[in-house]
Amino acid sequence: GAVVSQHPSRVICKSGTSVKIECRSLDFQATTMFWYRQFPKQSLMLMATSNEGSKATYEQGVEKDKFLINHASLTLSTLTVTSAHPEDSSFYICSAREGASGPYEQYFGPGTRLTVT
Amino acid sequence: LAKTTQPISMDSYEGQEVNITCSHNNIATNDYITWYQQFPSQGPRFIIQGYKTKVTNEVASLFIPADRKSSTLSLPRVSLSDTAVYYCLGLYDKIIFGKGTRLHILP
Numbered sequence: 636g637a638v639v640s641q642h643p644s645r646v647i648c649k650s651g652t653s654v655k656i657e658c659r660s661l662d663f664q665a666t667t668m669f670w671y672r673q674f675p676k677q678s679l680m681l682m683a684t685s686n687e688g689s690k691a692t693y694e695q696g697v698e699k700d701k702f703l704i705n706h707a708s709l710t711l712s713t714l715t716v717t718s719a720h721p722e723d724s725s726f727y728i729c730s731a732r733e734g735a736s737g738p739y740e741q742y743f744g745p746g747t748r749l750t751v752t
Numbered sequence: 753l754a755k756t757t758q759p760i761s762m763d764s765y766e767g768q769e770v771n772i773t774c775s776h777n778n779i780a781t782n783d784y785i786t787w788y789q790q791f792p793s794q795g796p797r798f799i800i801q802g803y804k805t806k807v808t809n810e811v812a813s814l815f816i817p818a819d820r821k822s823s824t825l826s827l828p829r830v831s832l833s834d835t836a837v838y839y840c841l842g843l844y845d846k847i848i849f850g851k852g853t854r855l856h857i858l859p
Contacts, residue, residue, distance in 0.1 A: 636798070669846060678839070679796070679849040728795045730847070738784035738843050743795030 637663045639731050641744035648719055648751055656714045656747045658729030664709035665731035669741065670702070673726040685712055719751045756840050761854040770827045772853050774840035777821050783842030785816055785823045790837045790852070800825065801843065830857050
């Protein structure tokens, strides 16, 4: 199956700093990418949807000025957590699919564990 | 987007067949019923997808009745490595995850 990678896999940062997480589709062109966050023992929560070359669409309750998403190419999307605080500590997972809509399989990355101290 | 209801947790033993049923009463006509598996600290992994009737692949079977208001994921002869969280969802556009079923396989 198709592969989605994330970098870094783990990151620790100090409160008030910004952290960038990369999501790459390695062997296909991702028209659409998604970002999720997951707290321990909870389900994945969709944060935003991004289409290549367009502004991301954020889910209700997600601060777009805090979680900056860029989908500049068909193989790369980035999530920047700005002015991170301890409550932003979470597991961030991206996914990607080839089509803009339809039952295309979504391929998930391995996740990035963010710890804010 | 369809709201899904699954058992919160299930236990089974190695070598048994496990069936996890999901209710999705308001699934949209366009939605494909899709199941994902997630291990701790990993991204979800696609298991199987179907629209109606039965679908089988190398790891699971998916049974969908004609009214599409529910579906059953069947895992044949489970092993300890099948211990994971299983999510059922309706897929056409973006994926919204429900709470999933935490499956625990015992030796």
